[in-house]
Amino acid sequence: MLDDFMMRATLAGLGVACAAAPLGSFVVWRRMAYFGDATAHAAVLGVALSLALQISVFAGAMAVALAMALTVTLLSGRGYAMDTLLGVLAHSALAFGLVAVSFLSGIRIDLMAYLFGDILAVSRTDLAVIWGGAAVVVGLIGWRWSGLLTSTLNEDLAYASGIDPRREKLILTLALAITVAVAIKVVGVLLIAAMLIIPAAAARPLSRTPEGMALTAAVIGAASAVIGLRAAYVFDTPAGPSIVCVAALIFAGTSVMSSVLRVG
Template identity: 65%
Template sequence: MLDDFFIRAMLAGLGIAAVAGPLGSFVVWRRMAYFGDATAHAAILGVAISLGFQISIYAGTLLVALAMAMAISALVSRGQAMDTMLGVLSHSALAVGLVAISFVPQARSDLSAYLFGDILAVGRADLALIWAGAAGVLALLAWRWQRLLTASLNEELAMAAGIDPRTERLVLSIALAIVVALSIRVVGSLLISAMLIVPAATARGLSRSPERMVGNAMLIAAAAVMAGLWASLRLDTPAGPSIVAAAAGIFMISQAFRRA
């Protein structure tokens, strides 16, 4: 069954959807959209480093994404304005990454695959890594669920309960870096944060509890993957952007029904 490239693409997309739902919910609750952008944009620098030193794309991307997440957390803890720092680091990381990747000849001809994803080229090894990483992130979120939820919804309440919000922010930063590294082949560095935010934002208006929102976000992300891949196959459009466009379409439909 896995010899079929479309089946592999579908399974890879569903693996990302499984983890994008819960992690994206925390991104929405904590208003970390720009944080996701900064970490995702740094992935291009990770790609350049990986190709330049001939190491795994996933390893290089993860290292750079983790470094970016740690840098943002350190700057914010020093009292720097979150939105300003994220704006500076996000665009700077993308620019530096694009400059760095221009020095890697083998990456120039395939730059769009790293910017917008190339899910149809996912192999068996990629598929195993995506699902293993997704399972690890889901286990981490399940283990820290109550602490993460309390710190996300009310930091003062969290501190009163003996929970350090900085620790939980660090846990989310690590989880986000892992998902960015896993998603680089699926939707690309420019669309990763959209895959996190759009399904969660859609689910937020349809859910009455955090747990229900996480479940709905996972289902919406999975539906976007299936619809986007189907559209890509039928209309011969890029798969990664088609998946995100499908998620955006579901969001718009949900908003129309809410207003009705």
């Protein structure tokens, strides 16, 4: 069954959707969209370092994404606005990554595959990494769900409940780095943030509880992966962008439906 490239691509898309859904909900609640984008951009540098050092692309991308997220966390509030800091670090990391790739002699690299994803080329090993990473992310979020939710709602309430908001943010940062590392092969660096944000944003009008939003986001992400892959196969379009386009159409649909119900 896994010899069929479309089956492997579908399973890879479902794995990324499972990882991105609960994490994306927290990204939306905490207004961390640009933070996720910056972490994803840094992954290109991780890819270049991985190829130069001949180590796993997953390990290199995760290490650099985690270093980027920790750097932003440590430097925030030290004289620079958060959006300025994220903009500088995100574009600098992407530029250094692209320059580093150009120095890799004797190594063939399809840069477009890392920028926009190459889900149709996912192997069995890639599937194991994607689903393993997704399991870790879901496990982390599930383990710290109450603490993450409390610190997201109100940091003072979190302290009063004996919860350290900085520790919870660190867990989110780790989960984000893992998600970026597993998603880079599926949707690419430039579209990872979209898969984090769009399904969660689309689920928001349909949900009454935080748990409901995370589950609905997972369903929307999974549907986007399956429908987007089918559309890419039928219309001969890029797979990663097609998945994001479907997610964007679902977001537009839920937004319109929410507006109509509000007016009615």
